[in-house]
Amino acid sequence: MLSKSQIKLITSLKQKKYRQQHGFFVVEGVKTITELLQSHLELYKLYTTKPFNINAKDEELVSDQELKRISFLTTPNTALAIFKIPEPKPISTTGLIVVLDAVRDPGNLGTIIRLCDWFGVTELVCSKETVDRFNPKVVQATMGSITRVNVNYVDLVPFLKTSSLPVYGAFMDGENVYKSTLPKNGILVMGNEANGVSKEVEAVITEKIAIPRFGELQATESLNVATATAILLSEFRRG
Amino acid sequence: MLSKSQIKLITSLKQKKYRQQHGFFVVEGVKTITELLQSHLELYKLYTTKPFNINAKDEELVSDQELKRISFLTTPNTALAIFKIPEPKPISTTGLIVVLDAVRDPGNLGTIIRLCDWFGVTELVCSKETVDRFNPKVVQATMGSITRVNVNYVDLVPFLKTSSLPVYGAFMDGENVYKSTLPKNGILVMGNEANGVSKEVEAVITEKIAIPRFGELQATESLNVATATAILLSEFRRG
Numbered sequence: 001m002l003s004k005s006q007i008k009l010i011t012s013l014k015q016k017k018y019r020q021q022h023g024f025f026v027v028e029g030v031k032t033i034t035e036l037l038q039s040h041l042e043l044y045k046l047y048t049t050k051p052f053n054i055n056a057k058d059e060e061l062v063s064d065q066e067l068k069r070i071s072f073l074t075t076p077n078t079a080l081a082i083f084k085i086p087e088p089k090p091i092s093t094t095g096l097i098v099v100l101d102a103v104r105d106p107g108n109l110g111t112i113i114r115l116c117d118w119f120g121v122t123e124l125v126c127s128k129e130t131v132d133r134f135n136p137k138v139v140q141a142t143m144g145s146i147t148r149v150n151v152n153y154v155d156l157v158p159f160l161k162t163s164s165l166p167v168y169g170a171f172m173d174g175e176n177v178y179k180s181t182l183p184k185n186g187i188l189v190m191g192n193e194a195n196g197v198s199k200e201v202e203a204v205i206t207e208k209i210a211i212p213r214f215g216e217l218q219a220t221e222s223l224n225v226a227t228a229t230a231i232l233l234s235e236f237r238r239g
Numbered sequence: 240m241l242s243k244s245q246i247k248l249i250t251s252l253k254q255k256k257y258r259q260q261h262g263f264f265v266v267e268g269v270k271t272i273t274e275l276l277q278s279h280l281e282l283y284k285l286y287t288t289k290p291f292n293i294n295a296k297d298e299e300l301v302s303d304q305e306l307k308r309i310s311f312l313t314t315p316n317t318a319l320a321i322f323k324i325p326e327p328k329p330i331s332t333t334g335l336i337v338v339l340d341a342v343r344d345p346g347n348l349g350t351i352i353r354l355c356d357w358f359g360v361t362e363l364v365c366s367k368e369t370v371d372r373f374n375p376k377v378v379q380a381t382m383g384s385i386t387r388v389n390v391n392y393v394d395l396v397p398f399l400k401t402s403s404l405p406v407y408g409a410f411m412d413g414e415n416v417y418k419s420t421l422p423k424n425g426i427l428v429m430g431n432e433a434n435g436v437s438k439e440v441e442a443v444i445t446e447k448i449a450i451p452r453f454g455e456l457q458a459t460e461s462l463n464v465a466t467a468t469a470i471l472l473s474e475f476r477r478g
Contacts, residue, residue: 120453178477214359214476223357227469234470237453238417
């Protein structure tokens with residue numbers, strides 16, 4: 001049986017301030033939980049309707065109804081786990097790095113973390129206005145990639161200014177990316193959903209690139225930030 | 240004042256069967272509604288908290304509270320419109336065509352419609368198991384692109400069998416797309432989120448392509464279908 005204080009703790013973790021206060025975040029779904037149990041992350045508590053098929057101490061069997069009460073999903077899975085928020089690792093400033101300037105949508109951040117994992121980008125650097133990586137919708141969208149991509153929140157301008165890597169940014173009026181020669185190592189800056197890259201960050205970008213539009217004049221005015229990141233990472237990696 | 244029957248009609252349009260029965264679908268947000276009002280689509284009724292800045296007959300002013308009652312969004316915009324579902328145009332089987340085999344997530348379909356619009360793909364052909372294009376979450380994610388991409392629902396196998404275009408499909412074990420020579424005109428088949436392309440459809444595909452993974456062995460096992468579509472359309476168009 002779930003106690004009132006357990007339910008209160010879990011539901012509070014929807015909000016960033018309580019995640020920071022308690023040092024916990026929530027993951028749902030057997031597949032993702034299994035993947036996280038095999039990572040460096042430390043489990044605090046697992047609530048599941050069926051005994052788990054891997055050795056998880058701190059497992060507590062709950063009924064479907066109980067799970068429904070604590071789940072953040074409209075259609076709950078069969079398990080919900082609370083993990084401890086790990087200490088962020090320092091940023092390794094080599095290779096290909098993705099930087100996000102105030103990306104607000106949790107689904108977009110989750111998709112971008114998954115893309116980084118696919119394309120072998122291990123460092124994702126976010127402005128402090130970017131949505132929290134332990135937001136439950138972000139964690140859900142990453143599908144386990146969250147354990148393999150190091151996500152840090154920093155002041156972007158000093159970070160970019162002190163980097164020795166070339167700084168590329170996605171802009172509507174940038175150079176056609178299909179005609180650009182992209183380096184193996186560099187930084188790719190992606191902007192906010194509505195406003196793109198901020199003025200302050202734009203000032204420290206060395207190369208502006210754009211994905212050309214092929215539709216009619218009337219066509220959609222922009223690509224979603226996650227799909228644009230997909231295309232640009234593909235361009236950096238395709239060689 | 241909204242009548243009970245108006246509220247009942249609007250909220251029923253969340254479900255496909257009522258959209259089909261009434262021949263209506265719902266759009267929210269001033270920007271998208273404005274775009275749709277300028278298209279070939281026919282407005283049935285507009286509910287807005289502020290008078291609209293373009294000439295929209297059948298406009299009805301509502302309070303914020305009334306809008307909240309009829310909105311499908313957790314944070315409602317200032318306007319909600321009901322449009323008539325247009326007759327689908329016949330499929331033009333030339334150029335580059337995207338085919339979806341049982342894509343279920345409304346956000347994915349909406350993003351793919353927006354991508355088609357960006358890359359000048361005017362024909363999107365879906366299996367009958369694919370989510371409905373007038374699902375409110377699909378409409379929301381298309382950001383107005385829905386008026387420029389012709390979406391049809393057909394039996395894929397006979398459609399693909401009778402096409403004279405080469406049929407490409409996205410598979411985990413396909414040929415490296417970066418090393419493939421892609422044609423200007425062709426069909427690109429994308430599969431279901433969990434299961435990929437179905438066996439029946441796979442049998443009529445002529446070229447299997449894949450986006451190579453650059454991460455560690457442990458990395459994420461697949462890309463999201465919308466981000467994979469973004470990368471593959473970019474590859475078809477980049478020349």
